[in-house]
Amino acid sequence: xxxxxxxxxxxxxxxxxxxxxxxxxxxxxxxxxxxxxxxxxxxxxxxxxxxxxxxxxxxxxxxxxxxxxxxxxxxxxxxxxxxxxxxxxxxxxxxxxxxxxxxxxxxxxxxxxxxxxxxxxxxxxxxxxxxxxxxxxxxxxxxxxxxxxxxxxxxxxxxxxxxxxxxxxxxxxxxxxxxxxxxxxxxxxxxxxxxxxxxxxxxxxxxxxxxxxxxxxxxxxxxxxxxxxxxxxxxxxxxxxxxxxxxxxxxxxxxxxxxxxxxxxxxxxxxxxxxxxxxxxxxxxxxxxxxxxxxxxxxxxxxxxxxxxxxxxxxxxxxxxxxxxxxxxxxxxxxxxxxxxxxxxxxxxxxxxxxxxxxxxxxxxxxxxxxxxxxxxxxxxxxxxxxxx
Amino acid sequence: xxxxxxxxxxxxxxxxxxxxxxxxxxxxxxxxxxxxxxxxxxxxxxxxxxxxxxxxxxxxxxxxxxxxxxxxxxxxxxxxxxxxxxxxxxxxxxxxxxxxxxxxxxxxxxxxxxxxxxxxxxxxxxxxxxxxxxxxxxxxxxxxxxxxxxxxxxxxxxxxxxxxxxxxxxxxxxxxxxxxxxxxxxxxxxxxxxxxxxxxxxxxxxxxxxxxxxxxxxxxxxxxxxxxxxxxxxxxxxxxxxxxxxxxxxxxxxxxxxxxxxxxxxxxxxxxxxxxxxxxxxxxxxxxxxxxxxxxxxxxxxxxxxxxxxxxxxxxxxxxxxxxxxxxxxxxxxxxxxxxxxxxxxxxxxxxxxxxxxxxxxxxxxxxxxxxxxxxxxxxxxxxxxxxx
Numbered sequence: 001x002x003x004x005x006x007x008x009x010x011x012x013x014x015x016x017x018x019x020x021x022x023x024x025x026x027x028x029x030x031x032x033x034x035x036x037x038x039x040x041x042x043x044x045x046x047x048x049x050x051x052x053x054x055x056x057x058x059x060x061x062x063x064x065x066x067x068x069x070x071x072x073x074x075x076x077x078x079x080x081x082x083x084x085x086x087x088x089x090x091x092x093x094x095x096x097x098x099x100x101x102x103x104x105x106x107x108x109x110x111x112x113x114x115x116x117x118x119x120x121x122x123x124x125x126x127x128x129x130x131x132x133x134x135x136x137x138x139x140x141x142x143x144x145x146x147x148x149x150x151x152x153x154x155x156x157x158x159x160x161x162x163x164x165x166x167x168x169x170x171x172x173x174x175x176x177x178x179x180x181x182x183x184x185x186x187x188x189x190x191x192x193x194x195x196x197x198x199x200x201x202x203x204x205x206x207x208x209x210x211x212x213x214x215x216x217x218x219x220x221x222x223x224x225x226x227x228x229x230x231x232x233x234x235x236x237x238x239x240x241x242x243x244x245x246x247x248x249x250x251x252x253x254x255x256x257x258x259x260x261x262x263x264x265x266x267x268x269x270x271x272x273x274x275x276x277x278x279x280x281x282x283x284x285x286x287x288x289x290x291x292x293x294x295x296x297x298x299x300x301x302x303x304x305x306x307x308x309x310x311x312x313x314x315x316x317x318x319x320x321x322x323x324x325x326x327x328x329x330x331x332x333x334x335x336x337x338x339x340x341x342x343x344x345x346x347x348x349x350x351x352x353x354x355x356x357x358x359x360x361x362x363x364x365x366x367x368x369x370x371x372x373x374x375x376x377x378x379x380x381x382x383x384x385x386x387x388x389x
Numbered sequence: 390x391x392x393x394x395x396x397x398x399x400x401x402x403x404x405x406x407x408x409x410x411x412x413x414x415x416x417x418x419x420x421x422x423x424x425x426x427x428x429x430x431x432x433x434x435x436x437x438x439x440x441x442x443x444x445x446x447x448x449x450x451x452x453x454x455x456x457x458x459x460x461x462x463x464x465x466x467x468x469x470x471x472x473x474x475x476x477x478x479x480x481x482x483x484x485x486x487x488x489x490x491x492x493x494x495x496x497x498x499x500x501x502x503x504x505x506x507x508x509x510x511x512x513x514x515x516x517x518x519x520x521x522x523x524x525x526x527x528x529x530x531x532x533x534x535x536x537x538x539x540x541x542x543x544x545x546x547x548x549x550x551x552x553x554x555x556x557x558x559x560x561x562x563x564x565x566x567x568x569x570x571x572x573x574x575x576x577x578x579x580x581x582x583x584x585x586x587x588x589x590x591x592x593x594x595x596x597x598x599x600x601x602x603x604x605x606x607x608x609x610x611x612x613x614x615x616x617x618x619x620x621x622x623x624x625x626x627x628x629x630x631x632x633x634x635x636x637x638x639x640x641x642x643x644x645x646x647x648x649x650x651x652x653x654x655x656x657x658x659x660x661x662x663x664x665x666x667x668x669x670x671x672x673x674x675x676x677x678x679x680x681x682x683x684x685x686x687x688x689x690x691x692x693x694x695x696x697x698x699x700x701x702x703x704x705x706x707x708x709x710x711x712x713x714x715x716x717x718x719x720x721x722x723x724x725x726x727x728x729x730x731x732x733x734x735x736x737x738x739x740x741x742x743x744x745x746x747x748x749x750x751x752x753x754x755x756x757x758x759x760x761x762x763x764x765x766x767x768x769x770x771x772x773x774x775x776x777x778x
Contacts, residue, residue, distance in 0.1 A: 001632045003404025008397065014650065015392025210629035213613040213637055220605030227601060240599035243390045247649070248602055257646075260636070261403065 001261035008255040010147045011173040019177045023059030031092030033062040037105045039097045072154045073104035081108035095136045099143025106151035106169040122162035131168040137175045141245040142192030144253025146174035161277035178242040191284025193229040198287040199252040202266045203259035205373045217258040267371025268294045274360040288343035292335040293387040298374040390650035397644040399536045400562040408566045412448030420481030422451040426494045428486045461543045462493035470497035484525045488532025495540035495558040511551035520557040526564045530634040531581030533642025535563035550666035567632040579731045580673025582618040587676040588641040591655045592648035594762045606647040656760025657683045663749040677732035681724040682776040687763040746774045
């Protein structure tokens, strides 16, 4: 276990009906004039928008809106949000939606008090030193963004998808009402679950030794997601399955608690970001394609971790098998599971061919080799993308 | 899973040598005149006291001291600390030690700005509304007090051991340096490990349904403690085992994260508190005696949880056994493990006979029946104490 620091100030409010107390939460954190950030309008269909607006008005809060945050939130939209905040003296940002909405809200929150271009935070040209306070009402089990300080935004003009992480952009509170996820479309329940599992993979497949508790926490989340996705797909209103998936999503990326003292990898996310920066496919869909191929490409770097994964998470019987056979069986089980719940297995399923592989591989290593389980150079990224075609 | 709220603002600083940065942490949190709280003097033997004092002096901090916090911290000592703080304008409390030292520091922190008797907080006569800021340097893997707002104090004159919990008494920071636990005596390594496991039991044995992730997190801690205690006992300077035990202790009771949305029990702690309030035995030692008997007494309330515990934590093979047989095998495995690592199994091992059983049972239910897995009335507590003789 390596030395580490951990602190996570986000307050989680979990339970059915909690979103109806939004007025009181905004008041508690001093919000008077807020920016309400949301996505494509599903919250209008479900009635959540109307209810939220009414509660805010009842609480005497002045509401400005930024609708239509994209599934891969775009820099242009973030900049629009920053302008709206500045023009109206917004003092609090409320994100109602999934990871993209929350990530967009964080970028806006950091951008408002910053004199330069908010993109600077994504290109390491500047460090966040302050941000507007943020609250969230989560509507999708996936991101973990509701309990961490990270944000991923796409610069569509340059086909760049980049991330920042800051202690200033942890939400003050996040309301997790599992019943709000009953209406999530089937494919997004799938992609969200892949996203959760992928967040765990990025932390679990680590070269750091002597981290038995952290490994078990990772495995606990994986097992619980695997156990619950099918139930939620079969019965979208299954209260227990939705609650379990939602809490798994938050725990998988709550400021890194499950992997304290461990070196993380995050290469697969880097590779996926290059794919969706160009082709705009759902993040979880891209991860379902990339991750099993990353696993195949890197598993020999530390075969014992892949053996443990196969045995503990997938129940692979190691009896009479070599370590490599056990490891590969675990990787195959991962691929099979993703396919079974309905995630795509190839880039071709999205009409993506090999034309831009070189460019994606080039961009992925723009700041140097990526990953830590195995350091990936351009040719490694290219190989993994090629395996994914 | 029930509705819940969770927030834990404590900053954890984990790693070898981190305690040597104490001057900078105190400064960061605004401490100018502090109360240094510690125990029986083991930190003087190990040199930690001298090092800490030097770092504080180098940082220009004025230090007042409260030494000799008892293993079951006493109200009289807490009151002495409160007086010292008031007389010297103390603005920060630094606890260097294990759970008792930290618990004592919390009571002092809450007592300083309160006009009434600090004991009011332990008897529900008053609620904490403010407290001095606290920091800790942990020297024992056991309590979890380093990352929660709870405190347990003994009113020796009345033989009462009582607890409070408050959001105001979470430490601002806790420094966890596993190397500081290398010198912990063998029996306290044992009792600390029993304490950690007992904290998990109080949360894990719950009637709340549909909490698969929480259950697995509990099991993860139990498995990791079981795996590491023996190593630490054999080689007290085993870096990995000490680090794992320390992090398990913190995770087991970090504001209830591992059991969010679950009803907790805490009856066994209530019973043990009555024993140590009269006989002043180590908390973990008392728990090692009480808990297996509590398990035997209550397991039929929810046999499936005890079956799961036996199978997942102790590897009991359920093949051909009734649920009751599996459950009892798990309970026996617990008892055997505690004995194997050197914890006492009977109150008689401490020279405690049946004379005061009635009084202890009476006091345990002073505010009504205790526990939630099974509500325990006076006669139930009496029965468990009798089984423990």
